[in-house]
Amino acid sequence: MHDDSGVLTGAHFIDGDHACSEGAIAAGCRFVAGYPITPSTEIVERIAERFPFVGGVFIQMEDEIASSIAIQGAVWAGKKAMTVTSGPGFSLMMEHIGYAAMTETPCVFVDVQRAGPSTGLPTMPAQGDMMQARWGSHGDYGIIALCPNSPQECFDLTIRAFNLAEQFRVPVMLMMDECVGHMIERVIIPPVHEIQIFQRRSYDGPKKDLLLFHPDSNLVPPMVKAGEGYQIHVTGLTHDERGYPSMTVDTQAKLVTRLVNKLRVNADTIVDYREDSVEGADIVVVTYGITSRTAIPAIEQARKEGMRIGHLRLVTAWPFPEKRIRELASKVKAFVVPELNLGQMVYEVERVAGGKASITHVPHAGGTVHNTKEIYAAIKHSVKG
Amino acid sequence: MARTEIKIGGFGGQGVILSGYIIGRAASIYDNKFATMIQAFGPEARGSSTSAQLIVSDEQITYPYITAPNLMVLMSQEAYTKFASELIAGGTLITEEELVTPNNLRKDVHHVSIPATRLAEEIGKKMVLNIVMTGFTTAISNVVNEQAMIDAVKVSVPKGTEDLNLRAFFKGLEYGKKLLEKKHPSR
Numbered sequence: 138m139h140d141d142s143g144v145l146t147g148a149h150f151i152d153g154d155h156a157c158s159e160g161a162i163a164a165g166c167r168f169v170a171g172y173p174i175t176p177s178t179e180i181v182e183r184i185a186e187r188f189p190f191v192g193g194v195f196i197q198m199e200d201e202i203a204s205s206i207a208i209q210g211a212v213w214a215g216k217k218a219m220t221v222t223s224g225p226g227f228s229l230m231m232e233h234i235g236y237a238a239m240t241e242t243p244c245v246f247v248d249v250q251r252a253g254p255s256t257g258l259p260t261m262p263a264q265g266d267m268m269q270a271r272w273g274s275h276g277d278y279g280i281i282a283l284c285p286n287s288p289q290e291c292f293d294l295t296i297r298a299f300n301l302a303e304q305f306r307v308p309v310m311l312m313m314d315e316c317v318g319h320m321i322e323r324v325i326i327p328p329v330h331e332i333q334i335f336q337r338r339s340y341d342g343p344k345k346d347l348l349l350f351h352p353d354s355n356l357v358p359p360m361v362k363a364g365e366g367y368q369i370h371v372t373g374l375t376h377d378e379r380g381y382p383s384m385t386v387d388t389q390a391k392l393v394t395r396l397v398n399k400l401r402v403n404a405d406t407i408v409d410y411r412e413d414s415v416e417g418a419d420i421v422v423v424t425y426g427i428t429s430r431t432a433i434p435a436i437e438q439a440r441k442e443g444m445r446i447g448h449l450r451l452v453t454a455w456p457f458p459e460k461r462i463r464e465l466a467s468k469v470k471a472f473v474v475p476e477l478n479l480g481q482m483v484y485e486v487e488r489v490a491g492g493k494a495s496i497t498h499v500p501h502a503g504g505t506v507h508n509t510k511e512i513y514a515a516i517k518h519s520v521k522g
Numbered sequence: 523m524a525r526t527e528i529k530i531g532g533f534g535g536q537g538v539i540l541s542g543y544i545i546g547r548a549a550s551i552y553d554n555k556f557a558t559m560i561q562a563f564g565p566e567a568r569g570s571s572t573s574a575q576l577i578v579s580d581e582q583i584t585y586p587y588i589t590a591p592n593l594m595v596l597m598s599q600e601a602y603t604k605f606a607s608e609l610i611a612g613g614t615l616i617t618e619e620e621l622v623t624p625n626n627l628r629k630d631v632h633h634v635s636i637p638a639t640r641l642a643e644e645i646g647k648k649m650v651l652n653i654v655m656t657g658f659t660t661a662i663s664n665v666v667n668e669q670a671m672i673d674a675v676k677v678s679v680p681k682g683t684e685d686l687n688l689r690a691f692f693k694g695l696e697y698g699k700k701l702l703e704k705k706h707p708s709r
Contacts, residue, residue, distance in 0.1 A: 150543070150546055320586055322556075323551060
């Protein structure tokens with residue numbers, strides 16, 4: 138069961154939080170800093186228990202601000218690293234998410250969402266941090282956000298989060314919620330050789346020629362790590378390709394445009410969504426995370442009554458699958474968007490649909506999941522138009 | 523049965539969650555079924571009445587919460603008072619005989635009980651009453667096969683207590699089988 142890489146190959150009956158911890162270990166994460174908070178606490182509990190056996194370091198920090206920058210130090214020292222939190226802590230991390238974006242530090246932020254704002258409902262689910270994940274730090278930048286809907290996906294998508302972070306050198310958010318985090322289901326951890334890991338791309342040219350932020354053709358620069366003998370400078374200030382501050386309009390335009398474009402031009406390889414009976418549908422229900430499961434009984438009921446209902450589930454909330462939604466907007470009558478907030482991803486659907494299809498939002502202030510009837514009623518309402 | 527929605531209730535410390543966990547693990551790891559477990563979570567769940575919600579199904583589970591429980595296992599009076607009304611008509615109600623007085627027992631449910639605490643004491647540890655209940659539930663409900671349950675008990679209890687817990691499981695299982703025999707002699 139237990140091999141040197143720390144991968145617990147086999148079938149487990151564990152919750153989403155624990156599955157996330159195992160995904161991180163399997164992805165090669167060996168540094169976690171965090172300030173435990175419900176409903177994410179079980180992730181760091183398991184990390185603290187498991188890390189001594191796999192050569193990892195876990196530090197319980199003084200707060201989330203410290204946690205979110207400690208992981209970036211570890212990354213520049215060559216580790217794969219993540220921090221784990223929930224809404225109140227996520228809010229404190231925003232400055233350093235911007236720092237990770239600006240310094241192109243690949244790292245993973247896990248947010249097990251609970252109902253907010255502020256302290257809110259600590260032990261109950263919501264999906265209220267979706268826009269914060271995208272826009273919470275100041276300035277222009279890009280991030281990737283993934284939305285698991287089961288413990289199995291908490292494992293799988295944590296690995297993908299690390300891979301994407303390394304591939305594009307951006308902070309990647311794993312947007313769990315209390316329901317998925319505390320739900321216990323079967324999780325299959327595959328053999329080590331079946332787990333695909335994206336290894337960090339390293340610069341190995343002559344020391345004198347190093348341009349720390351000179352990108353390859355995919356707009357992403359390779360990395361070096363502290364201690365290899367390179368002289369490097371990493372700063373949140375606007376910097377040139379050497380990494381030195383260069384406070385000019387030109388440098389700003391060049392750098393920040395690249396930070397945004399490296400995700401835009403590669404969006405097709407990042408975007409992930411799942412479709413069910415979308416072709417020929419009159420109505421498409423757009424969901425993500427736990428809502429992708431609670432919507433299914435409502436969709437099935439509507440189909441039984443003869444309504445042509447498709448289901449599109451966002452696995453990546455960010456980048457948003459603009460192309461596909463735009464395509465569908467000209468084919469379907471309406472989109473129905475249930476989410477555990479009072480309106481977040483629905484605005485993206487609206488923006489991209491551009492008035493070509495009508496939109497029915499199924500809001501929920503959080504604290505539990507949607508009732509099947511609420512989603513069914515919204516579908517029926519949309520069919521009638 | 524395609525889908526069983528189970529609610530297990532008791533007070534904090536009785537092993538309510540472990541009971542649910544063992545049934546779910548047995549179903550999803552050792553019996554080729556699907557299981558989703560949600561535990562009552564929060565400060566209000568400590569010490570007072572607590573519950574585990576578990577769905578066992580032959581098909582992939584979408585909606586994760588139980589909405590119409592058809593099997594209920596209750597180990598405290600408070601849990602009985604709080605939860606018994608949620609059981610669907612025709613459902614099975616299992617109670618701990620000496621901890622639960624089934625006041626105003628519903629006529630539309632199948633009720634069986636077991637003196638699990640006493641049986642656990644006979645084995646030597648009162649704390650394994652949850653496993654006695656789990657064995658009894660296995661016999662009465664057939665929600666998960668016996669061997670899968672045995673496998674799950676072995677790997678889910680603290681190391682060193684496997685034998686004790688298996689004895690507790692069989693005690694409950696046999697009590698349940700005998701009860702069924704009495705009710706339906708032809709079986």
